[in-house]
Amino acid sequence: MDYFLQGRHWAGVQRALGHNVHEQAGDGWRFLAVEESNPAGKLLYVPYGPLADSLAAFDSALEALVALARRCGAVFVRIEPVSAGFDNAGFDSSAADTLLRSRGLRPAPANLQPELSWIVDLDGDFKDVLAGMKPVNRNLYRNIHKKGVSFRSSRDPAEISVLLEFLHLTAARNGFKPQSDEYLSQVARSLMPAGAATLFIAELEGSPIAAALAYDSDDTRTYAHAALDDTHRKLSAGIPLLVTLMADASEKGLQHVDLWGVAPADQPDHKWAGFTAFKKSFGGRGVSYPGTWDLPVNKLRYGAYQLARKAAQAGKKIVRTLRGRLRR
Structure with a gap:
């Protein structure tokens, strides 16, 4: 990698x-x-x-x-x-x-960086990647458009504001401090025009309801930041949004998607336990550093x-x- x-x-x-x-x-x-x-x-x-x-x-x-x-x-x-x-x-x-x-x-x-991470390999046909996911993930990816949800990608740094808004809402709801707007805006200005970062946005009838920012290296896409509008949580748009991010990486010839940090398997009460279950539902393998x-x-x-x-x-x-x- x-x-x-x-x-x-x-x-x-x-x-x-x-x-x-x-x-x-x-x-x-x-x-x-x-x-x-x-x-x-x-x-x-x-x-x-x-x-x-x-x-x-x-x-x-x-x-x-x-x-x-x-x-x-x-x-x-x-x-x-x-x-x-x-x-x-x-x-x-x-x-x-x-x-x-x-x-x-x-x-x-x-x-400073996660000691454990979760990797989804993109070898072969993307159908094989879908087959490794939980059925609910595949079904949402294939059918959520029926509920008026669509997905698009952007490399316009100005659109980082969509993600920032959702991060603010998530932070207020869950009581954590996200990285600063200034930091993420600078990351967007540096990486998005260079093709090294892409913002993926889920929209309900044209209005954003979730967003995820991914970084690309020569062979790996890293799932870096994501948040959603809690008003539409029941749509579970974050799941097909991530699958869309992975499908796009596969189309671009990347070999891996790094879903970033996960909790140790023997620590069910770890603060990342919920994120970990979400990430593992997409198939893949764990790596330790x-x-x-x-x-x-x-x-x-x-x-x-x-x-x-x-x-x-x-x-x-x-x-x-x-x-x-x-x-x-």
Whole structure:
């Protein structure tokens, strides 16, 4: 798979947002690194990267990242090695932890991108993809037009306002904070005219009732943002909207649709459990990644950052304990 967050179009998004971006490649490896900052100071973040086709190539990418970090004055490098040659070397996911630690990497405080994702492969005829879905999904896709619902796609950045409106409604209804309008509008301005992002819109008799934004890499379409008008929830337009997005990807010759993050199978109460059941209803397969890891470059400053972070966490725990006792 080609990971969108390591592509040139995403580099353009980050530059438009004001970040310094570095792109390097070597024999069997490449990476896109974004300069960011946190309480430790400057860091290099490599979302879903570096990409490498062997362990030797992965080690070369790490060397290049450390050299770049030193030139930039970064305290550490934060990576998400979704493709680091593990499989080629015969390592399974359970061995990735040992392998990464042996190279001086440490687990980051939290995973920034999903550690688990759900992929629908588009090999062969799209009829085979439909056959792998739940019957209700197929039936809605084939018959919802009878209820006056139609679908269209757009690469006009101005139409991102359709999705933003539905995201606001969903956030107010479910009590979460969506990404800012400014951020998503800039993503649309950078990606949609370049053909790297497409907005799919479901309409009831000409009025939008649901929307989904997808990002494209060379071989994969990523289902990134979606929301709907709760007034028409009973139509379940989000299901045929996603199938339409997948059918369009198949027509364009893409090989995969990445439905993005899902919850672990052994955590039925996970906050993503509902989204996960929805995504799995389209068929497909799960993939797991090693997660987010830090590679200290300035070890003294990184160590101080870790100590300060742990002290802050301990302080918060004490405050929560005291508040709990006062309520009794």
